[in-house]
Amino acid sequence: MMTPDWLTARPFAHRGLHDEAKGIVENTLSAFEAAIAAGYGIETDVQCASDGTPMVFHDHELDRLTLQSGAVAEFSPAELKKARFRGSDDRMVTLEEFLQIIDSRTALLIEIKTRKETSPEFAARVGQILSRYQGPFAVMSFDPRMIRVLAEQFPDILRGLTSGRIPPQYWPEISAFARFKMRHLYYTLLVRPHFIAFEVDGLTALAPRLFRLLRGPVLSWTVRNAQNLAQARRYADNIIFENLRP
Template sequence: MRAPDWLTKRPVAHRGLHDAARGIIENMPAAATAAVAGNFAIECDIQLTADGEAMVHHDDALGRLTEGSGLLVSMTAAELKAIKFKNTSEQMMTLGDLCALVAGRVPLVVEVKSHFDGDRKLVARMAEVLSSYSGPVVGMSFDPDQVLALREIMPGLPRGITAQRTYDDSSWTKLTPAQRDSMLYLRHGFKTEPHFVAFWVNQLPAPAPWIARKVFGCPLLAWTVRTAEQRERAARYADQIIFEGFTPGT
C-alpha cells in the first residue's frame, strides 16, 4: 500500500488550528472547527481511558490545559468528557466525537500516544471507531509496537511512524536504553512497514528519513513547524508540514 496522495496535498494543523490568544486550545472542538474552515488537515492525539475509550488529548494527565488533575487512563470517558479546557466552555472529545465533527471534510492524522508497555487497547478502540468512518484518515505513533498494532489490527489504514534522529532529551528518560535504541534509524521499518514518516523538523536532514523517502517512497511530514527557518528547512527536505502558531498562505 502506498500513502494516499491527499496526505501531502495540504498543510496539517498540529492539534488543530489552535490559537490561545483567541481562546482556541489545542485538540479541543474549536481547534478542529477552525482547521476545517481553513481547509487544513488535522493532526490530533488520542489517549486511552479506564474504560477503553479513545480521548482526543495530547497529555496523559489533566492540568496543563484543562481543569482538574489525574491520569486520563485512571478516568472513564464520561468523566473526561465533563472536563473543560481552562477559560473556555469547551470539553474534551472522544475520537468518535472528532470524526462526527469533521465528517470527512478534511483529513485526520491520528497519533496514538503510548506508555510503551505493549498495551494495544487504544489501537483496538481506534479501529472500532474508524470502522464506521468514511473520511480520509491515517494513523501514526512514536512507539513502533503501536505502529505494528496498526498494521495488524487495521491493515487497510495507512500508517506512519513519528520519529526523530535521537531520543536523549528528557522526555524519553522514561524508556529503557533498549527501547530508545529500537527506535533509532527507523530500524523497525521492515516489521512495521510504515507508509509515511513524520520527522522532527529540527533534526532534518537525516539519513533514515531520506532513505525512507527516496528509496522506499514514503512521504515525509515535518513536525512541528513554527518558524520561518523551520518552514524553509521543511520545504527543502519534506513533502508537507505539520504546523502551529501561524496560518500557511498568510
C-alpha cells in the same frame, strides 16, 4: 499500498488551529473548526481512558490544559468530558464523537499516545473505530507496538511511524538504545509504515532521507517558524505546523 494524494496535498494543523490569545485551546472542537475554516488538515491525538475508550487529548496528564488533575487513564469518558479546559468552554470528546463532527470535511492525522503500560489492544480499539469512518485519515504513533497491531489487524488503514531525536525527558520510560533505534528508524523494518512523521530539526539525517528516497512520504513536525518551514519544504513532503500560517 500507494499513499493517497491528500496526505501531502495540504498542511496539517498541529492539534488543530489553536490560538491561546483567542481562547482556542489545542485539541478542542474550536481548534478543529478553525483548521477546517482555514483550509488545513487536522493532526490530533488520542489517549486511553480508564475503560479503553480513545479520547481526543494530547497529554498523559490533565493538569496543563484543564482545571482537573491526574492521568487521563485514571478517568472514565464521562468524567473526562466534565473536565473544563483552561480559558475555554470546550470539553473533551471521544474519538467517535470527533469523527462524527468532522464528517469527512478535511484530512486527519490521528496520533496514538501511549505509555509503557498502554496495552496494544488500545490500537485495536482505535482501528475498529476508524475502520468505519469514510473520510480521509491516517494513524501514526511513536510506539511501534501500536503500529504493528494496525499492520496486522487493519492492513488497509494508512499508518505512519512518528520519530525523531527523542530526548530522555520526553519519554523517560524507554532506554537510550530504544531512542537510538527510533531515531534511526529501525522499527520501520518491523511495522512497515506507509509514511513517517519526523522531527523537523532532524530531517537532514540519513534515516529519514533514505526512507523518503526508497519507501514513502516524510511528514515533518512541528513546523513553528520560517526556518523550520524552509527546512521542511526541502526535505519533507508535508508539514505538521503551529504558530504560523503556511
